[in-house]
Amino acid sequence: MAYVIGAACIGTTDRSCVDVCPVDCISADDGDQMLFIDPVACIDCAACVEPCPVEAIALEAQVPAEWREFVEINRLHFEDAVAARELVVAWVGRQ
Numbered sequence: 001m002a003y004v005i006g007a008a009c010i011g012t013t014d015r016s017c018v019d020v021c022p023v024d025c026i027s028a029d030d031g032d033q034m035l036f037i038d039p040v041a042c043i044d045c046a047a048c049v050e051p052c053p054v055e056a057i058a059l060e061a062q063v064p065a066e067w068r069e070f071v072e073i074n075r076l077h078f079e080d081a082v083a084a085r086e087l088v089v090a091w092v093g094r095q
Contacts, residue, residue: 001060002039003048004074006067008056009034010092016051029081033088036077 005017005026010033017035018026025041026048028034037048039060049057058064060071069091077084 001044002042002074003037003044003046003057004039004060004063004067004071005035005037006056006058006063006070007034007091008054009052010088012054012056014053016053017048017057020047020051022047029085032077032081032085033092036074036084038078039075040078 012034015035018024022045023041023043025038025043026035027038028036034056037057044059046059058067063071069087073084073087073091076087
C-alpha cells in the first residue's frame with residue numbers, strides 16, 4: 001500500500017515532501033498543478049506526511065472519500081502524465 005497525494009496539493013509549490021523522500025518517488029512534470037507519488041516506488045515510510053504544509057498526503061487506505069480518485073491519478077501520472085494532468089484539471093473544474 002502506498003501513500004497518495006490528494007487535492008490539497010493542487011496549486012502548492014512547496015516541495016518539502018520531495019526533500020525528505022528516501023526513494024525519490026514524489027515528482028511532477030512541467031505543467032503539473034500538483035505533485036504525485038509513484039505507488040510502485042513508494043516504500044510506505046511516511047517520511048513525506050509530516051512536512052506537507054497542506055496535509056495532502058495520506059496512506060492509500062486512508063484517503064478521504066472526496067479524494068479517492070487521486071489514488072488513480074497518482075498511479076496514472078507515472079504511466080501517462082498527460083492523462084493524469086487532464087484528470088487533475090477536470091477535478092479542479094468540478095470544484
